[in-house]
Amino acid sequence: xxxxxxxxxxxxxxxxxxxxxxxxxxxxxxxxxxxxxxxxxxxxxxxxxxxxxxxxxxxxxxxxxxxxxxxxxxxxxxxxxxxxxxxxxxxxxxxxxxxxxxxxxxxxxxxxxxxxxxxxxxxxxxxxxxxxxxxxxxxxxxxxxxxxxxxxxxxxxxxxxxxxxxxxxxxxxxxxxxxxxxxxxxxxxxxxxxxxxxxxxxxxxxxxxxxxxxxxxxxxxxxxxxxxxxxxxxxxxxxxxxxxxxxxxxxxxxxxxxxxxxxxxxxxxxxxxxxxxxxxxxxxxxxxxxxxxxxxxxxxxxxxxxxxxxxxxxxxxxxxxxxxxxxxxxxxxxxxxxxxxxxxxxxxxxxxxxxxxxxxxxxxxxxxxxxxxxxxxxxxxxxxxxxxxxxxxxxxxxxxxxxxxxxxxxxxxxxxxxxxxxxxxxxxxxxxxxxxxxxxxxxxxxxxxxxxxxxxxxxxxxxxxxxxx
Amino acid sequence: xxxxxxxxxxxxxxxxxxxxxxxxxxxxxxxxxxxxxxxxxxxxxxxxxxxxxxxxxxxxxxxxxxxxxxxxxxxxxxxxxxxxxxxxxxxxxxxxxxxxxxxxxxxxxxxxxxxxxxxxxxxxxxxxxxxxxxxxxxxxxxxxxxxxxxxxxxxxxxxxxxxxxxxxxxxxxxxxxxxxxxxxxxxxxxxxxxxxxxxxxxxxxxxxxxxx
Numbered sequence: 001x002x003x004x005x006x007x008x009x010x011x012x013x014x015x016x017x018x019x020x021x022x023x024x025x026x027x028x029x030x031x032x033x034x035x036x037x038x039x040x041x042x043x044x045x046x047x048x049x050x051x052x053x054x055x056x057x058x059x060x061x062x063x064x065x066x067x068x069x070x071x072x073x074x075x076x077x078x079x080x081x082x083x084x085x086x087x088x089x090x091x092x093x094x095x096x097x098x099x100x101x102x103x104x105x106x107x108x109x110x111x112x113x114x115x116x117x118x119x120x121x122x123x124x125x126x127x128x129x130x131x132x133x134x135x136x137x138x139x140x141x142x143x144x145x146x147x148x149x150x151x152x153x154x155x156x157x158x159x160x161x162x163x164x165x166x167x168x169x170x171x172x173x174x175x176x177x178x179x180x181x182x183x184x185x186x187x188x189x190x191x192x193x194x195x196x197x198x199x200x201x202x203x204x205x206x207x208x209x210x211x212x213x214x215x216x217x218x219x220x221x222x223x224x225x226x227x228x229x230x231x232x233x234x235x236x237x238x239x240x241x242x243x244x245x246x247x248x249x250x251x252x253x254x255x256x257x258x259x260x261x262x263x264x265x266x267x268x269x270x271x272x273x274x275x276x277x278x279x280x281x282x283x284x285x286x287x288x289x290x291x292x293x294x295x296x297x298x299x300x301x302x303x304x305x306x307x308x309x310x311x312x313x314x315x316x317x318x319x320x321x322x323x324x325x326x327x328x329x330x331x332x333x334x335x336x337x338x339x340x341x342x343x344x345x346x347x348x349x350x351x352x353x354x355x356x357x358x359x360x361x362x363x364x365x366x367x368x369x370x371x372x373x374x375x376x377x378x379x380x381x382x383x384x385x386x387x388x389x390x391x392x393x394x395x396x397x398x399x400x401x402x403x404x405x406x407x408x409x410x411x412x413x414x415x416x417x418x419x420x421x422x423x424x425x426x427x428x429x430x431x432x433x434x435x436x437x438x439x440x441x442x443x444x445x446x447x448x449x450x451x452x453x454x455x456x457x458x459x460x461x462x463x464x465x466x467x468x469x
Numbered sequence: 470x471x472x473x474x475x476x477x478x479x480x481x482x483x484x485x486x487x488x489x490x491x492x493x494x495x496x497x498x499x500x501x502x503x504x505x506x507x508x509x510x511x512x513x514x515x516x517x518x519x520x521x522x523x524x525x526x527x528x529x530x531x532x533x534x535x536x537x538x539x540x541x542x543x544x545x546x547x548x549x550x551x552x553x554x555x556x557x558x559x560x561x562x563x564x565x566x567x568x569x570x571x572x573x574x575x576x577x578x579x580x581x582x583x584x585x586x587x588x589x590x591x592x593x594x595x596x597x598x599x600x601x602x603x604x605x606x607x608x609x610x611x612x613x614x615x616x617x618x619x620x621x622x623x624x625x626x627x628x629x630x631x632x633x634x635x636x637x638x639x640x641x642x643x644x645x646x647x648x649x650x651x652x653x654x655x656x657x658x659x660x661x662x663x664x665x666x667x668x669x670x671x672x673x674x675x676x677x678x679x680x681x
Contacts, residue, residue, distance in 0.1 A: 016668045017661045023643040025661060027668055029679045037561065039502035048655070054669070056680065065500065079500040079523055086502050124679060131560040131584055145584055147562035148504075149591035149654070157658040159665055163641060195487060196554040196580055229554065231583045252678035260678045295487050316552055320486050414559075416496045433558060435491045437514045 003270035006236055007167050007202045010142040010267070014125050016159055025159045029124040029141075032110045033060040033096070033151070035087040036416070037129025041152035042090040053158040058096035059119045062087055063109045064416045066102050068379050068406035075102070080417065094155075097250070100383075108382020108408040111135040111349035115219065116384055118248025122237045122264040127154055132349045132432065134225040137234030138218035139241055140267040142202075144231040166200050166276040168230070169269075171207035174283035179466040181359060182217035183351060183430065183449035185209060185281075186224035187289035191299040193279055198230030201277065204269060205235050209283040215244040216355035223350045227296040227432055236268035290336050290462050291434045291447040293324035298434070300336060302452070302464045308332035327436055328444050329424065336462050339446070343427040344369070344376040344403075344457040345439070346450055348413035351430035352381030354388050356450040360430075361394045363454035363468055369402040370460025376403040377419060379411040403457065415440045428456035471593040472651030476574050477620040478547030481538055482611045488551060489558035490585060494567040497522055507563055508570030512538065542615045549576045550607055555596075556585025565592045575621050577628070579604055590644050591654065595623060597638045623649055 004012075016025040038060075045052065052058070065080035067073075075081040084102055091099045098119065100107040106117065111132055114120040120136045126143035127133060129151040136143035150160055170193075172185055190197070203225050210218065218235045225233025235241075242261055245251045252260045287301035298321070300307070309321035309332065325332065330339065346352070346360050357380065369376045378398050380386035386408055389395055395405045412419040413431035421427055421443025430453050431438075434445040448456065455465040498510045500523060509527035514520075516539060518531040532539045538546070549568070555578040556564060565588045568576070575595040589596045599607070610630070611617045620629040623645060628636040640648075647654065658665075673680050 017664050019643050021642040023641060025658060025665070027665070027672065036499050040504045040562075043502070050655070053665075077500075083500050083502055121679065123676070129560060129562075131558065145560035147560055147565075147584060147588035147591060149562060149588065153655050153658065156655045157662075157665060158669065159658055159661075161643075161654060161658065195557055196582070199554070199580060199583055226584075229557065229582060250681075252681070256678045256681075260676070263676065295489075316484065316486055319484075323485070414491075414496050416499065433489075433491070435489045435558060437495055438491050441495070441514055441520050 003273040005167050005269040005273045005275060006140065006204055006234060006267060007165070010123065011164055013123070014142070023161055023163055026125060026162050028127055028154050028158055028160060029057060030059065030119060030126040031057045031154050032114055032126065032128035032133065033058055034064060034110045034128070034130065035062045035083045036064045037148050038090065038151055039083065039086045040148045041155055044152045045155050050156045052094045052155045055095040056097045057158065058094070059098045059114060060087065060091050060096050061100040061107055061110050061113055062102045064410045064414065066409040067417050068409050068411050068419055071103055071407055105383040108385065109349045109352060109410055111223065112353060112381030112385060115139065115215070116248070116382060118245055118251030121245065121251065122241060122267050127160065131226045132223050134231065134233050135219045135223040135349055137222040137225065137232050138215055140234060140237035140264065142232060142234070145226065165202040168198060168201040168203045168277040168279065169275040170203055170205050171278065171280045172205070172209035172283055173207040173280070174209060175212070176209055176283045176286060177466065179451055179469050180286055180288055181449050181451060182213055182220035184286050184289045186221045187291065187296065187299050187447060188286045189281065190224065190228045190296045191289070192281065193228055195227060195295050195297045196229045198225060198228040201230050203228070203230040203233040205233055210235055211238065214355055215240060216353040219353065220350055224432055237264045288449060288452050288465055290452065292328065292330060292336065293321065294327055294434055294436050295324070296432070296434060296447060298324055302336055302462060304336050306330045306332055306334040306336070337464065338461065340372060340426070340461040341428050341456050342372070342374050342425040343421060344373060344453050345412040345427055345429040345431060346377065346453050347379030347381070347411050348431035349381065350432045351450050352379060352385065354385050356430065357385070357389045357394050360450040360454040361397045363451050363465060364401045364403065364458065365397050367401055367458045369457045372460045373457050376457040377406060377412060378403050379406045380408045382408045412439050414438060428453045428462065470651050470653060473574065473593055473595050473623055473648045475620060475622045476547065477618060478574060479543065479545055479616065479618050480548045480550050480611050481543040481546035482608055483537060483549060483551040484608055485551070486553045487557055488555050490556055490561050490564040491558055493556070493564040494561065495521070499561060499563050504566055505570060507567035508572070511567040511571040512536070545572065547572050547574045548619055548621065549573050550604070550611060551576065551578045553579040555581050557582040560584045562588045565589050565594050569594055577604070577607065590648060593648065593651065595621060595648065597621065597628065599628070599636060599638065603636050
């Protein structure tokens with residue numbers, strides 16, 4: 001048999017029907033649901049007199065709108081509250097494999113709770129009305145974001161209409177230096193291939209560096225695939241994947257576990273499989289990354305400077321850079337280490353897992369945030385992450401350093417709740433998007449790793465975490 | 470969904486790369502549980518001088534005179550001309566809902582982000598990938614010819630300029646058929662309900678652990 005890529009294996013195992021132009025009906029194993037992109041889908045279903053096809057595929061939680069403090073007060077914003085209550089009502093009516101509502105101990109960011117509960121498994125198709133669904137690809141599954149019409153389509157039919165993507169292999173070989181992590185790998189890749197570099201592709205991440213990452217690290221890399229334009233990014237199954245899943249609540253048990261593992265071991269690209277595109281990067285060459293603009297591709301190393309638009313020859317790109325620097329309040333050629341910050345956000349579906357919090361805590365331990373940093377926020381990805389971190393004493397390390405330790409949720413990654421930047425405020429953020437207004441109207445976002453966010457909080461400006469560790 | 474066959478309309482230019490869905494419709498408007506009413510908040514942060522929140526009377530808000538879509542000559546535009554990687558970022562379908570509600574029926578760009586591209590077809594908006602050289606020419610024509618309009622002929626897969634020049638474009642045959650006929654995807658898929666049930670039954674036997 002011809003050598004197949006992991007993508008081809010996952011794709012062909014889910015084709016229900018194929019049209020003459022290659023558009024296929026793809027079966028969906030896991031449907032993650034949150035409050036923002038589902039109400040119109042449930043309503044559409046009801047209006048058409050349709051019923052959900054298989055509610056045991058649904059895992060739901062409220063994450064985007066939920067507050068991260070004073071839970072005893074409930075959700076203060078009435079519009080947010082209505083959206084969360086609408087999710088409650090919809091899931092109550094439809095049923096689900098699992099629902100972790102606001103304040104539940106297992107509530108959290110949908111892309112954190114799926115994996116930690118073993119609801120994301122290798123070989124699955126996983127969808128959610130959220131672009132960062134690519135995160136789940138870390139488990140060797142086909143996972144991608146969908147719009148609300150497609151949420152309704154999956155609810156009604158358990159399938160999606162899709163065309164096969166092109167395939168791209170991103171190999172990161174060698175090893176990462178001290179203080180350099182998965183987030184830096186992701187940002188460095190985006191810096192090289194651009195935010196549209198992966199458009200139309202399904203990206204497989206491979207190579208020694210990816211193999212050596214924990215599941216948390218792999219999730220960070222796959223999470224950012226969408227910022228490189230690829231709806232999905234994934235990593236082949238190996239011992240790390242299998243050991244992570246063993247014993248999780250929704251992972252198979254008993255004989256099913258052995259049967260599953262036998263199958264999962266086949267979920268890798270075959271030797272000699274060919275990709276439409278290959279991009280290679282050496283781990284040693286990656287330094288801690290900091291974005292300087294309003295697109296994740298506007299990124300440089302901590303040892304770099306804000307670029308000068310005058311050096312850009314393409315007029316549309318040059319104007320884009322000028323607009324970005326104006327929005328960001330930065331001057332060309334400023335050393336990144338001279339950029340002072342006002343706030344720090346450690347959290348989001350990119351970097352709110354236990355390993356992320358450990359990495360940040362290792363930098364913070366025994367130090368204090370700088371006085372010019374008005375707020376340093378740590379928002380765990382889920383109630384379980386929070387509990388684990390507290391068991392390890394990480395919360396004490398953060399609070400002793402002047403950070404705020406909050407309840408789980410999406411929080412200041414997109415500022416749908418009360419956590420946000422004020423106009424002009426500059427933030428070192430472990431989230432995934434530095435778009436204009438993303439963290440609050442007029443807010444200025446610099447994307448960094450958890451360790452670099454922690455280092456920035458201590459220094460009050462961007463600092464090279466390699467010199468602190 | 471409204472069918473899309475031939476659409477003729479005024480063209481408005483948005484000459485920048487990487488217009489993201491946060492810019493198209495900021496997060497505070499995603500709290501709505503409806504599909505409609507997003508038009509007045511399309512491009513909210515660029516379009517108005519003040520900060521917008523749900524429930525405001527948008528007709529009373531100060532417009533940003535520097536935002537291109539606020540120019541009188543582009544009022545009533547139904548074709549948006551833009552650059553590379555349009556619709557990147559969040560998967561929010563509120564973005565095409567907002568564009569449609571604003572009045573856009575077609576978007577011409579050098580490239581689109583995948584999820585956004587897909588979401589357009591579900592809402593009767595035609596996203597058209599146009600080669601850079603043709604786009605450059607269109608930006609020039611729009612700027613220098615007030616009232617510049619184009620006809621987009623989906624059955625023929627042509628953008629027709631008023632000077633007779635026609636730009637061919639690609640679209641998946643299946644998507645085209647759905648859009649030309651205004652078909653509901655779910656209805657189409659449910660014609661294959663037996664196949665879905667068969668597939669599901671086979672998968673349940675082979676991989677029972679995906680069903681518990």
